[in-house]
Amino acid sequence: MLNLGLLRPELILSGLALAVMLADMVLPPTRSRWLYHLAWISAAVVLALVVCALAQPASRGTGSLWVVDSFGQFFKMTTLLASVLCLLLSLDYQALPSRHAGTFAALMLFSTAGLMYLVSASDLTLVFVSLELVSISSFVLAGFERSNPKSNEGAMKYFLFGAFSSAIMVFGISLYFGAVGTTKLAPGPAAPGPMLLLALVLIFLGFGFKASLAPMHFWAPDAYEGAPIPVTTFLSIAPKLATFAVLLRVYGTIFPAAQYGLQALVGLISVLTMTVGNFTAFFQNDVKRLLAYSSIAQAGYLLIGLAVGTPMGLEGVMLYAFIYVAMNIGVFAVTQAVGEEGGYGLDAFDGLSKRSLGLALVMTFCLLSLAGIPPLAGFMGKLYIFSSAIEAGRYWLAVAGVLNSVASVYFYFRIVDRMFFRAPSADGSPLRVGPYIYGGLAVAVAGVLFFGVYPEPLIAGVSASAHLLP
Amino acid sequence: MLSLITWAPLAGALIILMLPKEKVQTIQTAAFLAAAISLAASLAMIASFDRGTAAMQFVERWIWIPSLNVQYVLGVDGLSSPLVLLTAFMSVIALVGSLGIKERVKEYFFWFLVLESGMLGVFAALDLVLFYVFWELTLVPMYFLIGVWGGPKKEFAAIKFFLYTLSGSVFMLLSILAVYFKSLPHTFDMLELMKTQSAWDPRFQILVFLGFYFGMAIKIPAFPFHTWLPLAHVEAPTPISVILAAVLLKMGVYGLMRIAYGITPLGFAWFLPALITIAVINIVYGALCAMAQTDMKKMVAYSSVNHMGYCLLGIAGMSATGFSGAVLQMVNHGIITGALFLLVGVVYDRAHTRDISAFGGLAVKLPVYSGLMAMTCFASLGLPGLAGFISEFMCFLGAFPAWKWQTTVSVLGIIATAAFFLRMLQKVFLGAFNEKWAGMQDMTVRELVCVVPLALVTVWFGVYPKWPLDLINATIVHMLGK
Known part of the structure; x- marks a missing residue:
């Protein structure tokens, strides 16, 4: 038909x-x-x-x-x-x-x-x-x-x-x-x-x-x-x-x-992906490259859900996928605003908190969410995915996941460090931000904060959608 | 009631975020109001606290995430209520101490109040996910408070603190998930888990305990996970060192007693021989490290390692006396060490050095300061009549029946403690006056407002410990009785 x-x-x-x-x-x-x-x-x-x-x-x-x-x-x-x-x-x-x-x-x-x-x-x-x-x-x-x-x-x-x-x-x-x-x-x-x-x-x-x-x-x-x-x-x-x-x-x-018999392969690729992503990101000095490795690592976390293969793993991937949209949009929107003025080197973020505190806070929230720190949405997503691994008895996947989350904090906070602890390199005037970037940021912050504090609507929506036709 | 206590600071933080950053006085007032509401509410809570029961009081229960059976449960008993009060109290004291902060005032008070909400929540939460959320909520503000307003090596101290504690708490998260899936029906409710844990086999309990312990031990900090502490304490600005020592370390000991002991008692019992060893190492090694320091702040930081060792010693005794002693020691250490950090801050603000050998004969010039410092040091080294003595004595008393020679070795640690405090007092306050500091002023009103209340409480708890002990007692008896 x-x-x-x-x-x-x-x-x-x-x-x-x-x-x-x-x-x-x-x-x-x-x-x-x-x-x-x-x-x-x-x-x-x-x-x-x-x-x-x-x-x-x-x-x-x-x-x-x-x-x-x-x-x-x-x-x-x-x-x-x-x-x-x-x-x-x-x-x-x-x-x-x-x-x-x-x-x-x-x-x-x-x-x-x-x-x-x-x-x-x-x-x-x-x-x-x-x-x-x-x-x-x-x-x-x-x-x-x-x-x-x-x-x-x-x-x-x-x-x-x-x-x-x-x-x-x-x-x-x-x-x-x-x-x-x-x-x-x-x-x-x-x-x-x-x-x-x-x-x-x-x-x-x-x-x-x-x-x-x-x-x-x-x-x-x-x-x-x-x-x-x-x-x-x-x-x-x-x-x-x-x-x-x-x-x-x-x-x-x-x-x-x-x-x-592919479970071990998928699990291995998952651990490899997040580890390679996180540990290579340590050494990046270009924000776009750093975020590229970050998104590679994020794919590794998502893959845990597939490696587990239970209904909870499936729902975890869907949940995390949705949250991932919000946090990545937020991070990239701020990077775009910063990068258009000062380029995409890490030093473009120097002293951002003194220039535009709001923008720096949004960036911080989104990065924390990517790292999986509560009470932000990324934590709920990771909680769900790691839960599925523990539920299925695949502890090593969960251990690899949490250890990688800790490691990821290090490079995410290289950006935070520059935003809050350094003096602005240029004149220190507030950053010019276009209206559409504000739109993107609003969506990101709303998603990251709301679903972090009250994830129930999203979880319910995901459970209702997790039906596949043959 | 507990929600008011917990959320008032966060509400204050959000209000501060909306205020323009030039209005420094308004921001400070808002911060004080928020913290004062929290303190007033916790005083009211203590006043109507029923001391005769071990049950959870002021319980608030809401469904939070039904799909995962996560609830919003707050409640306090004799173990947590003194710590809630301590947190609210020390926060107000530290806020007074924060009035000296001159740069980026808005951000400072914002992060401070977020931190306070997190700390209060840790002690009030009775659901493991909620507990974990509050636990982590303290990390980010602390990172910024150390990293922006701290000393010369602040950035490194901040990220080291963050990564170190986070790597511990993620293992705690795995343990939380493990007990969730072990319990039937799946629950994160601490009280439910405490009821059902007896059915779990010892091997599982030991594994889960180790996960919990790893998270708590870093926070306490128990040897060998203490290396973040001297750096963080020394680099943090004075009011934040006060909060770190007075409250953040307590989160670890509290978690050990409430969660690690409450949910996995078999794992806890299995770990006891190691725990007593760690306690002894903390006491002796902490004291010896403190003795080797020339920086006063670093010395006080290591004395915290030493004092947390007393808490662990009391807990390892597995007796009502030891447990009560440990809880009281947490409160006393918070008050005394808080005062010590404030006093070290006072001299640093004037001299811009904390080198013990840089001073001499200060007692002539600064009588009030010297008097308070001497009293606080005596309290910290456990002089009878002051608060520290009672709780340390109870910890030893509680541990002795079970661990004879370990306790004996620990008592020797007290001598080392006395040695480094007395050496500091002698070098800084006695002897020939160093003319370099001829222009030094005695304590200002603001500094006295910080320190004097702490000194009064020290004397009060030293002379009449019945009041705090009554608060703790019923719960401790119940905890050990099952």
């Missing part, structure tokens, strides 16, 4: 993305900011559609290559939310060339649409096609600052690594087809042959590239450093979380990692 109606939000978003692209040709360059507005409103409208559809059972069901369930809808919401916020942040980003505003906005929307297809995919062909849609638009976005050599370098590395991992994934998919006889993702034989196992591992590694799991993370710091910062923000949130959605779908329910 085709059931194309299930994909209505994705189709509308793709159509709107094309409309933005066409509008770029019609509008005079002086009006190019309209295109950003058009883009974020499009994403917001689709977000509203997805939210409204939650209450309608008819919005869920199984199609030929796709399946729409409340789990997928949840991740579509996080993707769209991130997309709206990043487009808003782009409005306050000066370094973007105004000539290509339409291209930029449309590529963001295409990337978002690709991620939405990805979380609904129930067939490896759709998985691959949507991943390529995401990847190709992100390659262009990462290299958008054409005159900046770092942007070019980052985009090039991103592209080469991406092509490499796509090849691995395609190889995995072909092995899968050979083993099962179809590309449909459906529960396989109880006793898998070596070919199927190899296929599953290769496909996992392909996903690992997108989610920047160690050892497939090498592209991330360079791409993050070079990309325009709204794109960095987007890359650090949306593709990562959507990839986790499809990882959970494939390795959480269809081919449960425990049943296929």
Whole structure:
């Protein structure tokens, strides 16, 4: 059964993305900011559609290559939310060339649409096609600052690594087809042959590239450093979380990692990812790179939920994913405000508390939340994920998780140290902050504080959404 | 009642955040009002506290996160109520001491009040998640208070304090989660867990205890986890050293008695031989380290290690006398060491040095100061008639029946304690007057307002310890009776 109606939000978003692209040709360059507005409103409208559809059972069901369930809808919401916020942040980003505003906005929307297809995919062909849609638009976005050599370098590395991992994934998919006889993702034989196992591992590694799991993370710091910062923000949130959605779908329910003996591998990658992320972050002096390693480490925590594989682990990943959007938006929005004036070196943060105390406090709260210090939302997310590990008796995952959280405080507080303990290097006047950055900060602070103090609505929402259709 | 005590400082902090930073006096007034509300409410709570029962009093219970069965439960008994009062009291004293802070006043009082809320919450919380949240809530303000307003090595001291204590408390978190999943139905409620723990096997209890102990021991600080303390105490500004010594260290001992002993008694019993050894090391080694210091503040910091050893000694005795002694010792140490830090701060403000050998004959020039300092030192080294003696004596008395030779060795520690305090008194206040300090003034009114109330309490508890002991007694008997 085709059931194309299930994909209505994705189709509308793709159509709107094309409309933005066409509008770029019609509008005079002086009006190019309209295109950003058009883009974020499009994403917001689709977000509203997805939210409204939650209450309608008819919005869920199984199609030929796709399946729409409340789990997928949840991740579509996080993707769209991130997309709206990043487009808003782009409005306050000066370094973007105004000539290509339409291209930029449309590529963001295409990337978002690709991620939405990805979380609904129930067939490896759709998985691959949507991943390529995401990847190709992100390659262009990462290299958008054409005159900046770092942007070019980052985009090039991103592209080469991406092509490499796509090849691995395609190889995995072909092995899968050979083993099962179809590309449909459906529960396989109880006793898998070596070919199927190899296929599953290769496909996992392909996903690992997108989610920047160690050892497939090498592209991330360079791409993050070079990309325009709204794109960095987007890359650090949306593709990562959507990839986790499809990882959970494939390795959480269809081919449960425990049943296929992959649990140890997933656990190992999880510990490796957070350790590599945290300990490499110690030595970074560029904030974008530091945050890139931070987001690698965060992926490691998320992966604990998958390695555990219980319903609580699944809910933990969803909970943490949602909170992750808020805290990362906050951190990157402040970095954007600071970086536009003083560059992205750590020293740009010197004495921020004396210049703009509010901004420094927001940054501190978001960093503390990333480190998992109560009473902020990040703590609740980590509490849930570590709980799932303890519940399942996988203590070493929880121990690795908490030790890494302690280590992460060290580099997060290198920024705090500079904001509060150093004297401002420049004149010490308050930082100029654009109105849209304020919007992003408001969302971040509201999320980080409210869900930290009262996480119940979010937990209830996650438990209600944690249903996957076969 | 307890919610008012706990949240009043935080409300004050939020109000301060909204005030413009130029209005220093308004900010100070707001901070005082908030802390005073807390103190008044805790005095009222003590006044209506029923001393005859061991049950939790002033209990407030709300559902917080139903999905995880996390509740907002506050309550106090004889173990926690003296500490709540101590916290509220010492916070007001430290606020008076903070009036000397001149830079970034707004931020200072904001963090201070957040810290106070966290500390009060730790002693009032009866749900493990709530407890953990409050426990961690003290870390961040302390980081900033040391790191911004501290001494020369403040940044390093701040991050070392933060990372050190955090690495301990995350293991506590794992233990909390472990007992949550062990209990049926899953609960974080301390009182429920204390009832159900008897069904758990010893191996599990020992593992969980070690997790708890690791978190608490760093806070106490128990040897060998004490290395953060001298640095943090010395680098912190005076009022914050007072809070660190008077309240933050108590969180560790309180947690050990309430949680580690209450929830995993078998693990606790298994650990006793190690605990008594650690207590002895804390006492003797702490005293010897203090003796080797030339910096007065560092000496007082090491004397805290020594005094916390007495608390551990009393606890390890597993007797009502020892437990009561430990609780009383916490209160007394808070008051006495708080006063010591304030007094060291007084001389540092004038001389900008704390080197013991830099002074001499100060008693001639500063009679009031010398008198108060001498009295506080005597109280700290356990002179009969002053508060420190009663509690230290009770700790020894409680521990002796169970641990004869360890207690004997510890008593020798008292001699070392006396030695370093007397040596300091002699070098600073007696002997030939160092003419370099000819222009030094005696204590100002603000400094007297800080120290005199503490001195009065020291004498009061030294002469009439029945009042605090009655408060503690019923609970301790109940704790050991089960």
